[in-house]
Amino acid sequence: MNTQTTYLASKPHYEILDGLRGVAAIMVIIFHLFETHSLGNHLIQIINHGYLAVDFFFMLSGFVIGYAYDDRWDKMTLGTFFKRRIIRLHPMVIMGSIVGAALFYFQQSSCFPQIEHTSVGALLLIMLLGCTLLPLPLKWDVRGWTEMHPLNGPAWSLYYEYIANILYALFIRRFNKIALTVLVVIAACFTVYRSLTAPMGDMVGGWALNWEQQYVGFVRLMYPFFGGLLLSRLGWLIRIKKRAFWYCALIIIVILSIPRLGGEEHYWMNGLYESFCIIFIFPIIVSMGAGGKVTGKYSSRICKFLGDISYPIYITHYPLIYIYTAWVCNNNATITEGIPYMILVLVGAIALAYASLKLYDEPIRRRLTERFLKRMK
Template identity: 25%
Template sequence: MRISSLTGLRGIAAVSVLLYHIPHNPTFAAYAMPLFSRAYLAVDLFFILSGFVISLGYHDRVMGRPGWASYADFLINRIARVWPLHLIVTLVFAARILLNVSGNQAITLDAPNVISNLLMVQSWGWGTEPIAGNSWSVSTEVAAYLAYPLIALLAFSRIAWLQGAAAVVALALVAGLGHGSSGPLDVNDSDSVLTLVRCLAGFSIGVLAYRIADQRWCKRLIDRPGAFVAICALIGVALWLPNKRDILVVCLMPALVLSCFYNGPAARAVMSNPVSFHLGLISYSIYLWHPLVRDVVARAMNVAHGHGITGMDGLFILAMLVATWLLCWASYALVEVRGHRLIKWLQKNGFRRETRRATA
């Protein structure tokens, strides 16, 4: 099941992360945009969205028919969705490191890093580093997939309120320990479990949001005219508050997700239009590929400056955005879609062979 406004929301979040990361390369430091200075919180929105959307698509299948068969099918579906692109991006980023394409060789390609990245467990707190920088969050989501039955079991139990409180406390702990880079929750350390805690907390909040989506009180509060605009306004105010109150912003995100789920006119206008929806479809590719495109274009711009070619920085920025879009569009069609189909085909045909053997 695909809710168009939720897809568009993912696209807006991915572009926000892209615009947030552009000035992280020193070449583009002058292009920092205050509007996106806290877009690292879009990653927390991704975690919440994942918990919600996965529950929307898989809760009844996994929890309605509990057992190893349904759990394995769920995990294969999730790995088919995320692993093919993760593998290709990791290999390309490894080649970048080996060839020094972008002038950045910060990650050591030793056995622990390579193996943990191929298995998508690189950011589980044992000191290995993501070869493709943004893949740390994808790695932590794999842990959330593995833990989904337990998370969903708690979310649909009588102690769901305790789970919600624990998730908020966990996020407050992550924010309060002082490991954030651009802000309290901007924590992606490779040598601690804080990134894993950050993901599991956000993912749990998303599952809890799915639980209350059909509640009358929730619909009366959020599924009404003006609610989407009001929620966006509240998030905007929270983002501009002093002292970077990240927890407040994250606590408002489930309401935004629910508003998009209800798919009212305002949400559809902003999130379901062709541009937002298209960006949502390629959002995973945008999230993983954009740092590489940024760094390659930055190096090209530095070379141009070294040869006395100046005054064209805006064209380099435009070229970077267009190249990112074209690459991610192709990546979605050729890697994400086809990789998912291939793994599902292998699963289906492998099951058929096992069935023939069992009946032979």
């Protein structure tokens, strides 16, 4: 996941895309909260397809990268590009790892039996490794969920985001539209194949350092990210003069909330739905968002706020989810019993994200930009 703030002052933001990223990020939190009560059974999950927000983030990222950088390579080096991306993304990666470590021992429960056997020294080492975003092998798992970033699970998608940026800068930025289209079509075929043949008929996966999960992660990355890049280059925008943000936000909420399709006997139906959303609906939403305009001050403020907190809230919220999961496990709590605490977690995640943004992320990025990119501004 990334944002449009690239320190390229001559290019305006797509305000609606900023806002939509925030909407999707909040839907991820709600999805994770309800997921705690589903015991891993997506057939009964409320906000059932919330995990598709990651695929939507990848598409937004590809579109914004193309918009921000495609026409600047004649005056920008690879080093400058990577500095910009690291400055934009990595401070909050570090914050997410620190928050994960700070809240780690508050998550002890029957769901996470390994926590009580994890020493402070091991925790600090894993936190430092998490700050680098390097994937950790399964033997370093201190939670039992096979996460390659066990203190802050969602960091796995930033790992793939970095890979996409590297592929773009080294190779794919040089592709013409035909070559890029061929790549995107091939990636779409992999998306359909994976979604139709997955054991549970979904695109879930990518967070573990093993061959199967890495394959799923790359499948989830390639079409959305480079499909977004292709959409940016083609300039296929759907022009909506009024309420574009609200229409797009509603579509995202509906897509991510649709109940599981097909049941246990017809997993392919759910897979078909997910591949259709990723390949067709997400590009339409991005096109509508990029082609639309924010006409009112109220909508503009909402888009700005949601855009500002979208990345911080995504990368820092999950340690709070771990705590909520531990509480549910320790108390065998139902959804009804958990609703007040869900609201508390959601409000706390927003507050944590906003504080991280204003007190840490923005000041750090300004200083790093002044030091390493001053000549480029």
